[in-house]
Amino acid sequence: MPFPSARERYASPGVRALSFLVVSTIAHALLARWVLSVSPAARARRRLVIATAAVLSVLLAAMRVLGWWIRARWFQGVTTIFLVELAIVVVALVPLGLVAATARATSRVVDAVEPPTGEAEKAERVSRREAIERMAGVAALGATGAVLGWGIVRGRHAFEIEEVEVRIPGWPRALDGYVIAQVSDVHVGPWVGERELDEGFEVVRRVRPDLVVATGDLVDSSAAAIDPLLARLVGVGARDGAYVILGNHDHYAHPDRVAARIVASPVKLLANEAVRIRAGDGGGFALVGVDDLSARRRPRSMRHTGPDLGRALAGVAPDLPRILLAHQPIYFREAQGRVALQLSGHTHGGQINPGVAPVKAFMEFVAGRYERAGSTLWVNRGFGVVGPPARVGAPPEVTKIVLVAA
Secondary structure, eight states, rough: OOOOOOOOOOOHHHHHHHHHHHHHHHHHHOOOOOHHHHHHHHHHHHHHHHHHHHHHHHHHHHHHHHHTOOHHHHHHHHHHHHHHHHHHHHHHHHHHHHHHHHHHHHHHHHHSSOOSSSSSHHHHHHHHHHHHHHHHHHHHHHHHHHHHHHHHHGGGGGEEEEEEEEEEEEEOOOTTTTTEEEOOOOOOSSSSOHHHHHHHHHHOOOOOOOEEEESSOOOOOGGGHHHHHHHHHTTTTTTTTTEEEOOOOHHHHHHHHHHHHHHHHSSSEOEEEEEEEEETTOEEEEEEOOTTTHHHHHHOOOOOOSSSHHHHOOOOOTTEEEEEOOSSSGGGHHHHHHEEEEOOOOSGGBBBBBSOOOOOOOSSSEEEEETTEEEEEEOOOOOOOOSSOOOOOSSSSEEEEEEEEE
């Protein structure tokens, strides 16, 4: 489950581990408090309960740090188990809190209407309330686990096509109805392999695009994992080819290594540059790609140092329609008014939305369409997963962008 900063900026591995530590500590402390409040057996082993909560809190943060050096699949699998456990705890805290509040409010009302006649009756009522809370709490935890289980087994495979029409001033009439297929946040790695790529790209082929683009986070943590994705981008057979940009996870995997594999393939990488597409059809349009915001704060390369839209647009005629690929939607603050359309990803649409989208409290742009200063932003929910390998209320997306003249 993503835990983004308020400014949606790149955080170093240490800062991200600290955020996991804070969230995990709070969540497990609240869970331990609830367990102690409803279980006499747990109260008899209070130190063990508290120690277990503390170990679980620290262990996840430590594994997130170690994961940047230990790339073994078994280690990533173990880390994923702890991520799923944390997700279950975090999501279940709300119903657990409601159950506890309801049970205790009901108990107070009953005691006020019919006060207990003695200590024995008072103890019996407390025991009854605790039993009700235990059963309801176990049911809430079980339901949460079942929902996340569905998100792992089915939700992350349930690809959807989102079709959006964008009217662009100055768009060539010869290109009315031009189709771009967008995928984003593929995260090829432990949880996105051959099966998931085949499922998703079967959907991409149904779009029948003129052009296919991937807007960052092509790999999860290893540059070597990108080759199957590149093969499938080419395999779509789009008339105008396939273009990609780098995202923050591509920078974690090292941007130069990821870029080298892209350059060695027929797929084209746009890093603060633009290409003219279909110049012979009424002048065509400019496809622009920028590097990821993460490199501004922690560059790992002399060539990939962050987005530079001014550099990318140098030499682009001012009357040429501009479509921008930028991984993080927050970059729209800089790009609005300078491009007709920005295509982004990064947010996963929240990835786990149990009836609500908590990520909306942190992020300005989460999923779908936004309009500002004459520019349109589309935020793709993403293809793969990060953290817990589940999708709930945010199915993986292939976007069909249909471009027409305004």
